[in-house]
Amino acid sequence: MKLDFALLNAIVAVANAGGFREAARITGSNPSRLSDAVRRAEQQLGVRLFNRTTRTVALTEAGKMLIERLQPVMSEVDAALDAINRYRTTPSxxxxxxVPVSATRLVLPAIVPDFLARYPDIRLEIIAESNVLDIFRDSCDAGIRYDECLEQDMVALPIGPRRQRFAAAASAAYLQQHGCPEHPRDLVHHNCIRGRYASGVMAEWEFSGEAEPFRVQVNGSLVVSIGGAMDLAVQSAIAGSGVVYLFEEWLRPSLENGALIPILEPWWLSFNGPYLYYNSRRLIPAPLQAFIDFVRTMGQATDI
Structure with missing residues (x-):
């Protein structure tokens, strides 16, 4: 029995994603099209591959057996097609x-436009998250991470500024009304604009100390989600709502135009810049190799 290759792709995509909507998001298709493809595959095979409810999509025993046999075959097909791709003048x-949300503002804008201009046949998809998760989730090829998030047996390629700092700032109006803290511990008496990760964890404020970094438990009337709402935090600080503590580069425009006044600068925490992070033991697809080669001009790769 022969089955259209596109139908096989649909089966694998839905099985890996655990549902039609997620598979559609990952593959750039739509749920109804994938559902129709799976239905046609089941009709041609004469067996049900998925048990469907209003909330879940799960493989049947027949579906599990098929996926176990299909996965290595589909991986080999992808590898073969990618090998052919290497013979193209321009990778596609x-x-x-x-990537972390901060990278979409502080790292990628200086890279992405030139990369896309250099490789017009590559489609670049950026998944930005406030939580640090497995970079290979959602079928990602690589990620951007900081030192503390790197794992063994990976390759880390410097990308973006090599040293970064967190910067504390407030508006002149706020400081005039509430006074200027002289030490980070004074922040416990100030209205601080805090950030919360998607996991629910509240970000701590960490400062540079004489021996080692130290943390300050701050409080305030405004809490924003880290990532999508950080611009609101900056604008609220400019409006006088409190003290903000964020990447220095993120605050730089407001610091330079005087909308925010830097405070506690001797204690600003400095840390290593981010890395492009990928598994060298996997077959590196041509688009990723092109991106690696492009980024290498900015630094030297380091094996972790």
Whole structure:
């Protein structure tokens, strides 16, 4: 029995994603099209591959057996097609990167436009998250991470500024009304604009000390989600709502135009810049290799 290759792709995509909506998001398709493809595959095979409810989509025993046999075959097909891709003058395909939200503002804007201009046949997809998760989730090829998030047996390629700092600031109006803290511990008496990760964890404020970094438990009337709402935190600080503590580069425009006044600068925490992070033991697809080669001009790769 022969089955259209596109139908096989749909089965694998839905099985890996655990549902039609997620598979559609990952593959750039739509749920109804994938559902129709799976239905047609089941009709042609004469067996049910998925048990469907209003909330879940799960493989049947027949579906599990088929996926176990299909996965290595589909991986080999992808590898073969990618090998052919290397003979092209210009690489093509999709490159998916999992990055922290800060990278979309502080790192990628200086890289992405020139990269896309250099490789017009590559489609770049950026998955930005406030939580640090597995970079290979959602079928991502690589990610951007900081030192503390790197794992063994990975390759870390410097990308973006090599040293960064957190900066504390407030508006002149706020400081005139509430006074200027002289030491980070004075922040416990100030209205601080805090950030919360998607996991629910509240970000701590960490400062540079004489021996080692130290943390300050701050409080305030405004809490924003880290990532999507950080611009609100900056604008609220400019309006006099409290003290903000964020990447220095993120605050730089407001510091330079005087909208925010830097405070506690001797204690600003400095840390290593981010890395492009990928598994060298996997077959590196042509779009990722092109991106690696492009980024290498900015630094030297380091094996972790």
């Amino acid at each position: 395909g999709t490159l998916r990167l999992n």
